Amino acid sequence: MKVTIPIGPQHPALKEPISLRMTVDGEVIQDADIRLGYNHRGIEKLAEEKTWVQNIYLTERICGICSHSHATCYVQGVEKLMEIEAPRRGQYIRYLVSELERVHSHLLWLGIAGHEAGFDSFFMYTWRDREIVMDLLEIVSGNRVHYAINTLGGVRRDVDETQRAKILGSLDALRKRTEYYLMIGANEPSFVGRLSRVGYLSKEDAVALCAVGPTARASGVAQDVRKDDPYGIYGEVPFEVCTADTCDVLGRTVVRVKELLQSYNIIEFLMKNLPEGPIAVKAPRKAKPNEVVSRYEAPRGENMHYIKSNGTDKPERLKVRAPTLANYAATVKMLKNGFIADIPLIFAAIDPCICCAERTVEVIDARSGEERTFLFSELRRMACKRFEKFSQKRNAAWPF
Amino acid sequence: MAVLRTILYLLVYPGVIFLFVYSTFAEWFDRKVYARLQNRMGPTHTGRWGLLQPIADFVKLMSKEDIVPERADKRLFTLLPIFGLAIVSTAGLLLPVWNFDLAAPGFTSFPGDIIVLLYLLSLPTLIFFLAGWSSTSFFSTIGATRVLTMFFGYEVPLFLSVLSPALLAGSWRLAEIARFYQQKPFLILPNLLGFVVALIAVQAKLERTPFDIPHAETEVVGGTFTEYSGKKLAFFRLMTDVEMVVSAGLLATVFLGGFPGGALLGFAQFVAKTLAVIFFLTLMRALTSRIRVDQVVSFSWRYLAPLAVLQLLIVILIKGFLS
Amino acid sequence: MKIAAFLPELLRHLFRKPATVDYPFRKLKVPAGFRGTPFLHPELCIACRACERDCPAEAIEITSVGDVEKKFKMVINNDRCIHCAQCVDSCPTTPKKAMDMDAEFEIAAFDRHDLKAEWIFVRAVQKPRAAEPKPAPAEK
Numbered sequence: 023m024k025v026t027i028p029i030g031p032q033h034p035a036l037k038e039p040i041s042l043r044m045t046v047d048g049e050v051i052q053d054a055d056i057r058l059g060y061n062h063r064g065i066e067k068l069a070e071e072k073t074w075v076q077n078i079y080l081t082e083r084i085c086g087i088c089s090h091s092h093a094t095c096y097v098q099g100v101e102k103l104m105e106i107e108a109p110r111r112g113q114y115i116r117y118l119v120s121e122l123e124r125v126h127s128h129l130l131w132l133g134i135a136g137h138e139a140g141f142d143s144f145f146m147y148t149w150r151d152r153e154i155v156m157d158l159l160e161i162v163s164g165n166r167v168h169y170a171i172n173t174l175g176g177v178r179r180d181v182d183e184t185q186r187a188k189i190l191g192s193l194d195a196l197r198k199r200t201e202y203y204l205m206i207g208a209n210e211p212s213f214v215g216r217l218s219r220v221g222y223l224s225k226e227d228a229v230a231l232c233a234v235g236p237t238a239r240a241s242g243v244a245q246d247v248r249k250d251d252p253y254g255i256y257g258e259v260p261f262e263v264c265t266a267d268t269c270d271v272l273g274r275t276v277v278r279v280k281e282l283l284q285s286y287n288i289i290e291f292l293m294k295n296l297p298e299g300p301i302a303v304k305a306p307r308k309a310k311p312n313e314v315v316s317r318y319e320a321p322r323g324e325n326m327h328y329i330k331s332n333g334t335d336k337p338e339r340l341k342v343r344a345p346t347l348a349n350y351a352a353t354v355k356m357l358k359n360g361f362i363a364d365i366p367l368i369f370a371a372i373d374p375c376i377c378c379a380e381r382t383v384e385v386i387d388a389r390s391g392e393e394r395t396f397l398f399s400e401l402r403r404m405a406c407k408r409f410e411k412f413s414q415k416r417n418a419a420w421p422f
Numbered sequence: 423m424a425v426l427r428t429i430l431y432l433l434v435y436p437g438v439i440f441l442f443v444y445s446t447f448a449e450w451f452d453r454k455v456y457a458r459l460q461n462r463m464g465p466t467h468t469g470r471w472g473l474l475q476p477i478a479d480f481v482k483l484m485s486k487e488d489i490v491p492e493r494a495d496k497r498l499f500t501l502l503p504i505f506g507l508a509i510v511s512t513a514g515l516l517l518p519v520w521n522f523d524l525a526a527p528g529f530t531s532f533p534g535d536i537i538v539l540l541y542l543l544s545l546p547t548l549i550f551f552l553a554g555w556s557s558t559s560f561f562s563t564i565g566a567t568r569v570l571t572m573f574f575g576y577e578v579p580l581f582l583s584v585l586s587p588a589l590l591a592g593s594w595r596l597a598e599i600a601r602f603y604q605q606k607p608f609l610i611l612p613n614l615l616g617f618v619v620a621l622i623a624v625q626a627k628l629e630r631t632p633f634d635i636p637h638a639e640t641e642v643v644g645g646t647f648t649e650y651s652g653k654k655l656a657f658f659r660l661m662t663d664v665e666m667v668v669s670a671g672l673l674a675t676v677f678l679g680g681f682p683g684g685a686l687l688g689f690a691q692f693v694a695k696t697l698a699v700i701f702f703l704t705l706m707r708a709l710t711s712r713i714r715v716d717q718v719v720s721f722s723w724r725y726l727a728p729l730a731v732l733q734l735l736i737v738i739l740i741k742g743f744l745s
Numbered sequence: 746m747k748i749a750a751f752l753p754e755l756l757r758h759l760f761r762k763p764a765t766v767d768y769p770f771r772k773l774k775v776p777a778g779f780r781g782t783p784f785l786h787p788e789l790c791i792a793c794r795a796c797e798r799d800c801p802a803e804a805i806e807i808t809s810v811g812d813v814e815k816k817f818k819m820v821i822n823n824d825r826c827i828h829c830a831q832c833v834d835s836c837p838t839t840p841k842k843a844m845d846m847d848a849e850f851e852i853a854a855f856d857r858h859d860l861k862a863e864w865i866f867v868r869a870v871q872k873p874r875a876a877e878p879k880p881a882p883a884e885k
Contacts, residue, residue: 027560049716076801079829139632140638143755146460150764156777164780170829178834179778202754209750212632212710215717362564363635363714410510459755463765709751 023316024052027362031060035138035366038376042369045125046362054357056350061380069340074100074174074309077337081327082168084342085378087130087170087222090123091320092327092342092378097172099255099316099329103309104174112176113255118189118292119163119171121285125196126155127321130286132203135275138366139216144206151199154192161185176302186293193286200286204279217272221356221368224269233352234345235323236281237372239265240273247319261288265359271371308335320345322373426630432515433687441514444693445663446476451697452704459708476663480656490556502648503657506549510664515543518597519669519681519692531597535694536588539596539672540581540619543627547573550629550636553658554646565645568636572626573721574608576633576688580623582730583616586737600680608681612740615734619726620701624669625706626718628662632710633718669717670699780830781848785796785819787866791842792817796832796844805832823860825850838869 024045032041039060043051069077077100090227101108108116129152136144156166162185163169171177181189207213218351225234228241238245246263248256264280266273306374309331318325323345332338349372356368450465450473457464465472490499494533515530516539524728537741547569554566588594591602603610626633637645644650674695675681681691713721752772766773775781792815797805804825810818828850854860 025560072801075798075799079801079827079831083827140634141710142631143460143708143751144711146462147754150461153764161776161777164778164829164830168829170780170831173834178830205499208752210711212713215713216711361714403885418812455759458763461758461761461764463763463767466767696876705752705755708755709749 029365036376038374040355040374040376041366043326044357044362044365045378046305049362051193051357051360051362051365054354056354058376058380061377061378061379063356066336066340069337071336073335074104074305074307074337076160077340078172078174079168079170081340081342086129086167086377088123088320088322088325088375088378090119090171090245091318091325092344093170093172094120095316095325095327096316096329096340097174098318099327100174100309101256101305101313102314102316103312103329103331104306105310106175106303106305108176109300109303110255110297111299114292114296114303115162115179115181116178117170117254117256117259118181118289119169119177121288121292122155122159122162122286122320123169125282125289126159128156128282131278131321131370132207132275134370135217135271136213138370139213141210141213142212144203144210144261147199148203149394152197154196158189158192161188171283172323173302174305176300178302180301181296186296190290193290197283197286200279200282204276207275207279214272216364216367217275218268220271220364221274221360221371222270222383223311223352223356227355228269228352231351231355232348233323234276234348235320235373236353237323237349240265240277241269245324247324251317253316253318255292259288271367274371290329307361308333322346322375322378323348328377342378346372346373346375347379349374424589430636430671437515438511441467441664441667442660447473448667448696448700449476449663452666452700452707454702455701456708458718459705461483465641475482479676480660483656483659483714484653486652488654489649491559491649493558494649495556495558499649502549502553502556502653503654503661505552506546506661507657509542509545509549510661510668513539514664514668514671515582516542516596517668518675519688520602531595533593533595536584536594536596536599536676539668542567543665543669543672544573546661547577547627550646553650554636554648557646557649559649561644561648562646565636565648569629569646571632571715572629572718575719576623576626576726578621579722579726579730580627582727583619583623583733584672584676586616586733587613590737590741591623591735596675597680600675600682603679604682607679609740610718612736613733615729615736618672619730619733620673620677621702622726623722624673625703626722628666628669628703630703631707632713634712635718638712647699666700666703667702668697669694670703673699765813775848779848779850780828780846781819781850782823782828782852782862783826783830783832783844783846784792784862785821785864785866786843787819787864788842789838789841789869790817790819790864790866791843791870792868793837795835795837799831799835800828801829807862810865816869818863818865821862823862824857825851843869847882 024047026043029042029044030036031041041057041060043055043057044051045055065080066421072080078093078097081096082089086094129148133145133148133152136148138355159169160166162181163171163179173181181212209391223237225242227233227237228243233241233243234245242265244263244265247253248261249263258371260282264277264284265277266280268276311333313328313330316327316329318327326343328339328341328343329337330339353369353372356371357365360368368416433439453475454464454472465475468475468478479741490496516535517530551566554562554569557563587603589597590613593599593602629636635645637647647655650658654661671692674692678695678698681688681695683691792807794807797807802825804822804827806820806822808818808820810816830846832844833842833846836842852860
């Protein structure tokens with residue numbers, strides 16, 4: 023007997039609203055339907071009304087966990103539009119914060135995987151060790167989330183000797199804890215029993231459905247923007263792309279833990295080889311008319327920003343393609359023929375950052391069940407026509 | 423006079439009020455140890471050391487709005503928490519806490535009371551199933567079916583492992599079993615395998631990690647308790663706490679030698695031994711992650727049941743040896 | 746695969762102090778450079794409106810309250826402020842910036858309008874850059 027169960031938009035397993043409607047037969051999922059749009063905030067429209075500098079902070083607030091990814095991707099694109107290049111010391115500091123953010127995001131994900139699997143002790147320990155990284159980020163940038171260390175042409179703050187020593191000193195503690203978690207993750211039988219052979223995505227499917235990030239790398243696809251299309255200083259920093267071949271949630275866990283260890287090596291390299299010099303160059307107010315696509319390897323995968331300028335101090339168009347949006351198609355494939363009990367883990371394994379992925383609005387007709395996507399101009403016309411009918415609302419006083 | 427004493431037994435000690443106070447204390451102990459194992463603080467600010475936190479949670483739930491789903495069977499929906507609490511409280515009366523003198527036992531100690539206790543403890547599973555079923559919401563139904571599926575896994579090992587020491591002692595009466603092990607304490611050792619099996623099976627009965635699939639928050643919202651709120655949910659939570667105390671008391675009686683020594687010393691031993699059992703249950707809760715319901719059944723039949731049968735064999739051999 | 750690989754670590758934690766900081770009874774010190782609430786040094790401000798232009802949240806409002814004596818009023822709406830410190834970066838005064846950031850983050854209030862901070866000041870004169878010393882007048 024086929025039943026459709028809704029997971030979300032409100033559900034304790036989801037940190038953000040998204041609707042997954044599964045058609046199930048007993049405990050086995052036959053089909054999954056993902057509906058987006060609950061977290062749409064109109065960021066791309068708002069970006070057209072703010073200047074280049076103000077948009078750094080706006081793009082940062084697309085997401086809390088990968089805030090620096092969006093800000094850096096944007097700033098890289100705008101620096102290309104303005105034809106300026108950040109000095110080497112500035113770039114080193116910028117990508118130091120990038121790697122620290124990758125560490126904090128993967129430790130957060132390990133905790134969430136433990137929590138979804140019911141392993142709450144693991145969750146508490148990984149988040150306690152994540153506090154070391156949050157303190158480092160607070161010292162370097164002034165805030166634990168939304169670091170705001172980027173500016174057009176470089177970074178805003180410098181890293182002095184005490185901060186450098188503290189970062190290098192914390193790496194030992196972090197390495198020891200990460201290796202302990204690798205051992206636990208591989209050896210705790212109930213945890214491994216929950217993770218292995220769950221959410222299978224073969225290599226061909228991962229390539230065909232355009233999966234990105236650790237989701238694709240756990241299926242053996244060695245795809246990493248830092249190696250394929252090096253931006254910033256990644257051309258000179260030695261590191262390896264981490265893959266696994268188990269193609270399941272356990273593989274994704276292993277890939278993320280290996281990436282943690284790689285990030286520690288990168289941070290050590292950056293801190294030991296920090297060049298002297300200025301941290302920023304002055305950026306002009308206006309950018310020449312042009313368009314640019316900027317790619318960045320966020321903790322969740324490949325992040326793309328398309329920016330178009332028209333000669334003024336505000337962008338003409340900003341389009342964000344977050345990595346989670348690319349992984350949704352792969353998620354539907356992974357959910358098919360899985361158990362209901364595995365839904366939270368499969369969904370959590372792509373590291374969903376739903377607020378990153380909300381860019382369109384879909385309208386579903388409740389009576390006929392059909393869906394249409396509306397253009398903004400159409401919506402505006404419909405709203406004006408409706409508004410004319412209710413004339414008394416024209417003089418309504420806004421509450422604030 | 424006897425009527426007054428009976429009413430006092432039923433209401434105050436070791437009846438409803440004692441079980442209420444002691445089970446909230448046991449829940450505090452469980453939460454505090456669980457938090458300390460995870461490097462956290464646990465309840466701290468409600469009352470000294472957070473002792474009043476479970477009572478505060480109970481009072482808060484009692485004061486919340488009580489919503490009954492439209493399509494639910496109202497009478498069944500309302501009566502189930504009360505029945506559940508009554509059943510586990512009655513089971514609590516059968517523990518030999520104050521039956522410290524076999525010469526003058528209370529009216530709750532009789533041959534066969536271990537079977538009655540085990541039967542009363544297996545009724546809450548049906549209560550949970552009916553609670554989920556009568557809620558008629560999709561998540562409750564999934565939770566209810568999972569409760570029954572798990573029942574087919576852990577019940578047999580639990581019965582086998584709890585009845586092994588009774589076999590060795592040669593009696594079906596809790597007070598006599600306790601006295602047997604008080605007189606021959608070294609005979610507790612052959613029953614250790616059964617103790618471990620019983621601990622795991624009790625963890626499954628109480629639906630705590632790794633067996634908390636029926637009401638796992640991240641999967642089925644609330645499982646059997648999704649639609650319950652207010653006073654009914656308060657009673658269900660109290661029922662799980664009392665069930666934990668009664669199961670711990672049963673394990674302490676049968677495996678750890680009961681609570682000898684008169685009124686005061688016996689009560690102190692009751693507290694100490696049940697807290698020791700609850701400590702092991704909490705350790706298990708912090709140690710593992712949740713396993714799927716089909717994995718519960720296969721784990722029970724592949725490991726727990728054979729180990730319980732092995733324990734039974736050991737007991738039979740020793741009994742033959744001794745006689 | 747080891748059974749209970751986690752157990753020694755768990756038991757060790759029973760005897761350690763909890764990692765929790767008992768806020769608000771104990772508070773952690775914030776590091777230097779922490780971005781708290783912005784505030785103005787009114788004697789240094791030259792009312793160039795760079796901070797007002799660059800604020801992403803439009804939280805700074807500078808109005809003129811006295812044209813003759815060059816009096817200005819700056820209102821910082823701390824309910825709109827996103828604590829990014831771009832105003833501090835944009836402030837051009839030297840050697841010390843007029844906009845500054847303190848370490849206050851416990852600024853919650855019940856009413857949004859209680860979070861406004863106001864300064865009324867006379868516009869400072871920007872110190873001229875150290876010019877080349879004028880050649881000494883020829884001694885008669």
